[in-house]
Amino acid sequence: MFHGLTPAMLARMAELEAMDAADRTDGTPHGQRLRQVPPETGRYLAILAASAPAGRLIEVGTSAGYSALWLSLACRERGDTLLSIDRDPDKLELARQTLEITDSSELVCLAEGDALEIVAGLDGVAFAFVDANRDVLAPCLELLASRLVPGGIVAADNVISHAAEIPGVVEAVLADPRFDAVIVPIGSGVLTARRTRV
Ligand SMILES: C[S@@+](CC[C@H](N)C(=O)[O-])C[C@H]1O[C@@H](n2cnc3c(N)ncnc32)[C@H](O)[C@@H]1O
Numbered sequence: 614m615f616h617g618l619t620p621a622m623l624a625r626m627a628e629l630e631a632m633d634a635a636d637r638t639d640g641t642p643h644g645q646r647l648r649q650v651p652p653e654t655g656r657y658l659a660i661l662a663a664s665a666p667a668g669r670l671i672e673v674g675t676s677a678g679y680s681a682l683w684l685s686l687a688c689r690e691r692g693d694t695l696l697s698i699d700r701d702p703d704k705l706e707l708a709r710q711t712l713e714i715t716d717s718s719e720l721v722c723l724a725e726g727d728a729l730e731i732v733a734g735l736d737g738v739a740f741a742f743v744d745a746n747r748d749v750l751a752p753c754l755e756l757l758a759s760r761l762v763p764g765g766i767v768a769a770d771n772v773i774s775h776a777a778e779i780p781g782v783v784e785a786v787l788a789d790p791r792f793d794a795v796i797v798p799i800g801s802g803v804l805t806a807r808r809t810r811v
Contacts (some may be wrong), residue, residue, distance in 0.1 A: 629677050633646070656683065657799050660687075665765060670687070671742070673741065678697070699745075718765075743768070744771070767805075771804025
């Protein structure tokens with residue numbers, strides 16, 4: 614995986630990291646910012662996805678395809694594809710470019726639309742990364758609980774950095790017998806939950 618990062622992937626990652634850093638200081642409106650995971654979270658997600666059981670890999674919140682590029686490493690390893698969902702066509706165009714430049718288009722399928730509507734139509738999920746707006750988190754976790762295969766993994770970002778905006782959501786997952794869960798203090802904080810057999 615990480616030893617297979619090509620010069621084109623590393624160059625695009627560096628470009629997106631610079632764009633994301635600029636967004637945070639140059640007054641770009643919140644909805645237009647890339648709001649990507651940091652690289653260490655990208656590595657963590659790739660390891661989780663590569664280690665998940667057999668089944669579908671999905672991402673909720675594509676932005677410019679930065680985390681999808683990390684997850685594509687797991688796809689290559691597994692011989693699977695990632696379904697990555699976003700409702701913003703401008704962000705998806707950037708993601709399309711990311712995948713094309715890095716020769717990863719065959720590993721990531723981009724879906725434009727509302728995440729909750731699309732996730733509702735899926736089953737057999739082995740790994741899900743949830744990184745959309747805060748209001749999507751709780752309903753998305755509920756949808757995923759019945760769509761994950763036993764042992765399937767869901768990771769949700771920003772649970773430490775934006776804890777105040779999601780009151781009770783993490784606590785509910787930690788107490789939910791359908792999951793074994795832990796808050797991993799990497800990047801903005803990643804709630805990592807494994808579907809139990811209950
Ligand atoms: C934090 S960014 C994703 C960053 C990306 N995962 C990365 O690390 O490179 C959140 C994205 O979720 C998308 N989004 C927010 N709410 C959504 C919804 N209900 N359905 C689909 N996409 C949504 C936004 O358009 C935005 O691009």
